[in-house]
Amino acid sequence: MSTIAVTSSVGSIDISVESLSTFNPTKILSESTSTGSIYVLGTLSDLPTIVHIQKTVLESEKVQVVLQGLDRLNVFLENQPYFSSHAWSNTEDINRSPDYQIKVICPATETHIKKYSEQERYMVKETPKIYKNVVLPYIEAFDGTRLGWVYAILEGRKEAERVLYKTEDDTGFVILPDLKWDQTSMNALYLTVLVQTHSIKTLRDLTPSHIPLLEDIKQAVFRTVKEKYGVASSKLRLFVHYQPSYYHFHVHVVHINAEATSGMLVGQAHMLDDLINLLELSPSNGPSLLAQKTYTYPLGVEHGLFEGMKTAGAFYRDDDISDGAV
Structure with missing residues (x-):
């Protein structure tokens, strides 16, 4: 576990898994629906705090690893050739938000291939x-x-x-x-x-x-x-x-x-x-x-x-x- 301690005029601030779990959000400042980025205002140790969370970019060579490591898939749209689903890499917490949104086009035509290239x-x-x-x-x-x-x-x-x-x-x-x-x-x-x-x-x-x-x-x-x-x-x-x-x-x-x-x-x-x-x-x-x-x-x-x-x-x-x- 990585912990960062920062000393400021208001005292020592510890950034760790434990401390972040106590973050109390009060307002969404902004979010990007395309990049999965969100800025949230709240309090941490009773101090005004902004937390920015963004999904990391998936490396192309890890696509197969991700797909092979899925635990659960919820297909919420099926209208061939289009399929949309939510996916979880582990299902220990069934109430957890999905890790991925996965869309599938199958069979993909030459027009589909050109469109997304x-x-x-x-x-x-x-x-x-x-x-x-x-x-x-x-x-x-x-x-x-x-x-x-x-x-x-x-x-x-x-x-x-x-x-x-x-x-x-x-x-x-x-x-x-x-x-x-x-x-x-x-x-x-x-x-x-x-x-x-x-x-x-x-x-x-x-x-x-x-x-x-x-x-x-x-x-x-x-x-x-x-x-x-x-x-x-x-x-x-x-x-x-x-x-x-x-x-x-x-x-x-x-x-x-x-x-x-x-x-x-x-x-x-x-x-x-x-x-x-x-x-x-x-x-x-x-x-x-x-x-x-x-x-x-x-x-x-x-x-x-x-x-x-x-x-x-x-x-x-x-x-x-x-x-x-x-």
Whole structure:
């Protein structure tokens, strides 16, 4: 056992397993949901004390050792190919928080592998013309079997016990916890709204006729999150991805305190309220403003659209830079 004794103006302070066990937390100062880091204010030996706890980074060569040394696994989501679980390295204390959150994608497709691989990204400009000639054919050729897990949720065959809200009609939607949230930290709250209709692939397909659906989604999310988790609507971000990771329209719901990931950054995340407003400003007949817009967003070199977008001239080029004064 390691003990550190520090002498200060308030006397000697011992830092040991025994002394830390007497720490009395009073307030969470901050936490990072992505790194597992938390700063807690409390008292130690009747003195104001801040304790910072962070999970250590797992070395790549120890992954097999960790998996072989697990004592208990609680799989709380099973919707092939996606599985999520909590895991314990020992089970002497059955009330102890899990040591790991383990997610499994099996079978993993080539698209999954590319999605989670480190890769260079470039900013691209997708005009309506490029959408029609490059992106739309890509979407239409998309392997529909990859959406089987989505349809299983909508049809009630999978994850029914996790669904927080579901409309009764076929033109509605369901709300459930996202795969990225293990439902342990409220600041990390992350939900997904899946629409029942298969006709909306991306936000470009939205028209003014969809405004009631989007408004219903917003209000249902606010009510559900308040009732289930006690979180106010002003604490939530509701946004839509473009490009999305799968081509069935869905809305992301994230606590405002959640650690920002790449999917929440400008260029990919579009606020639901902004989409509704653009639809309200769109002509009642003809393409909506969302369909007519040029979208600028980051695209990885492993994305299936990369080569097509490059050939179509969607990339910013250095020779496009003006020589004029700024």
